[in-house]
């Protein structure tokens with residue numbers, strides 16, 4: 001029989017239902033994946049127009065002319081869809097003091113040494129930077145995109161200004177691709193995160209490990225709505 005040095009005889013690990021925490025409601029998840037699908041279509045159609053080497057991508061959109069026609073429309077709809085997501089999420093993406101502490105311990109973040117990290121709310125600084133990066137880049141892309149939408153706005157913009165707009169549009173698009181690669185990488189790299197956007201739930205352990213302040217607040221809430 002095992003010796004008891006640190007425990008009482010009656011101490012037990014009791015298996016119960018694992019705790020799950022709801023992180024995203026159904027409409028937020030739908031909004032996220034709808035935006036993601038549109039932005040991927042936007043990137044593919046944009047790159048198809050960007051260089052002749054990628055012209056073959058126009059086949060996905062029914063040929064050159066229809067890609068040229070569809071790309072700005074997909075852009076406007078993507079921005080509107082992102083705006084809906086933005087309205088739901090911006091408040092919890094505001095920078096806070098603990099984000100600076102988190103940034104100073106970036107080495108511990110990369111080595112998954114969470115003991116030295118501060119307790120965080122719903123998002124960490126990396127997620128917040130991705131969020132604001134997406135916001136500012138989409139804003140730059142929609143403004144510059146409208147300026148080069150010659151079908152409707154050709155007479156309002158001089159050639160000189162349009163050239164600058166093309167530059168802003170292309171640079172923002174490349175940065176957007178980099179931000180999205182970072183976003184997807186982080187979502188896969190942090191185990192259990194994809195569940196947040198698929199089932200809408202995360203495990204209690206995930207919440208405790210990565211977003212303890214958020215978990216504490218949810219646990220202490222008196223007005224918790226019934227789970228779906």
Ligand code: HEM
Pocket residue numbers: 023032035036037039040082085089093123127128130131134180183184187193194195196197
């Ligand atoms: C296509 C592949 C994508 C995957 C696999 C993915 C995955 C995820 C996951 C798992 C989360 C939840 C993170 C968490 O709650 O901790 C999330 C959040 C989010 N995603 Fe995506 N996503 C993708 C594309 C996009 C795109 C294209 C956009 C918009 C341009 C986007 C915008 C967001 C935003 C705004 C959040 C909320 C995070 C925050 O507010 O800081 N995602 N994504």
